[in-house]
Amino acid sequence: MASATDVIANLKETGEPESMSNESARTNVSETFTEAKTFAEVSDYFQRTGFSGTAGVYSPSGSYERGFGIEQGAPIKASDLVLIGSVTKQFTAAATLRLLDLGKLQLSDAVSRYVAGVPNGITIHHLLVHTSGLAEMTERPEFSKLKRTRFSKLDPLVNMIVNLPPAFSVGAKWDYSNSNYVLLARIIEVVSGESWQNFLDRELFKRAGLKQTSFHVDRNTVIRGHTMALDRALVPISDLAYYERGWAHGSGGLESTAADLARWNEALYGGKVLSAHALKLMTTAHVVAEPGMSYGYGIMISKDEVTKETIYYHPGGIPGYISMNMYFPARRMSAIALANYEGFDESAQLAKAFAAIASGRRAKLPELNAPSESVFNSVE
Numbered sequence: 001m002a003s004a005t006d007v008i009a010n011l012k013e014t015g016e017p018e019s020m021s022n023e024s025a026r027t028n029v030s031e032t033f034t035e036a037k038t039f040a041e042v043s044d045y046f047q048r049t050g051f052s053g054t055a056g057v058y059s060p061s062g063s064y065e066r067g068f069g070i071e072q073g074a075p076i077k078a079s080d081l082v083l084i085g086s087v088t089k090q091f092t093a094a095a096t097l098r099l100l101d102l103g104k105l106q107l108s109d110a111v112s113r114y115v116a117g118v119p120n121g122i123t124i125h126h127l128l129v130h131t132s133g134l135a136e137m138t139e140r141p142e143f144s145k146l147k148r149t150r151f152s153k154l155d156p157l158v159n160m161i162v163n164l165p166p167a168f169s170v171g172a173k174w175d176y177s178n179s180n181y182v183l184l185a186r187i188i189e190v191v192s193g194e195s196w197q198n199f200l201d202r203e204l205f206k207r208a209g210l211k212q213t214s215f216h217v218d219r220n221t222v223i224r225g226h227t228m229a230l231d232r233a234l235v236p237i238s239d240l241a242y243y244e245r246g247w248a249h250g251s252g253g254l255e256s257t258a259a260d261l262a263r264w265n266e267a268l269y270g271g272k273v274l275s276a277h278a279l280k281l282m283t284t285a286h287v288v289a290e291p292g293m294s295y296g297y298g299i300m301i302s303k304d305e306v307t308k309e310t311i312y313y314h315p316g317g318i319p320g321y322i323s324m325n326m327y328f329p330a331r332r333m334s335a336i337a338l339a340n341y342e343g344f345d346e347s348a349q350l351a352k353a354f355a356a357i358a359s360g361r362r363a364k365l366p367e368l369n370a371p372s373e374s375v376f377n378s379v380e
Contacts, residue, residue, distance in 0.1 A: 035362040039064045042353045042363050050232045051346055053223075053321075053339035054078050057354040058262035060332055064354070065258055071223045071340070078258060081212060081222045082338040083245055084323045085252045085316025087261070091200055091213075092181050092250040093128055093298025094268060095188050097278040098203045104191045107281070114187045117162035121170045124187065127180040128297040129286045131171050134179040135164040143247070151217040151246025154196075158186050174287045174295060178251035181298075185250025196250055208267035213256040217246035222255050225320015228343030237320040244319050252318050262334040265327040269312070283312060283329075304328070306361065315348060324351040333358060 056065025067076035285294030
């Protein structure tokens, strides 16, 4: 079996999609499985399922990346910009820890010190690990109204969050809530004296050497997002739907590319963004979220099913897009997939498949079978 170094070192080139539309290539999958042995085989498989977006695997030994699908008559390129949804949370967490490094706050600080109206007892740490008890903002009718308007400032959203009844007592359990990371973004603004996006640009993006990661309040330069129907046809989302990224803000509003996220992983986990102390806090498993997965600060932590090595990762989802950013610290390897559609979550499976090939293993994939129904998980 080839080593990970041998596999990646022989794949310096960038794969590009074939000149074929998603409609002509799309097929469904069955409940039996096949194995892919190369990046080309994995790429061909996902091209035929109708995957649309970008993906890549990156390590010091080399990289392989490519685009999938057609957008507005042109092949999607690996360098195209995509909304990354909740992958944004690791940036907001890192920005909070950067303020810790600068001596501007403590993780034990009460959130009410910075945001009026937050119940007593909730600390910055509780926000970072989703144990605050704050109710999920996206499930509220007030948020449904806000996201139909163009974002201008956080105040309406923060006011909505602090006035929601608590979902549970602080520290009682882990429960993922986007509200936590919107309030962290507000704290970053209060403490730094500047906007969340400006602080990220100076203290994170520039320090990490990122050139294609940014925050906007509408579609801007990202490739168009879609929903995928049960027959796997792609339907473009409306222009109005892009407003949600502005309101997702510190919980899910960034855009990026696969390569820029790989640069981010290398800089973050390589100690170029945070102090060793802050990085250790970020990568510590503070709470068991579910069997086999713990939560650090803005990242999920688990073990590879085969190699048992540690993986830092986070999925993301926002109207029109699904993403997965995975990092294997033992090999300094990133596996990233960014889909410009929602409805079926295939980004995680593609990232895992690329990671398996880069590790010198075969990727196990459901066999393609046109008449059968897809076994990929539908996104609710």
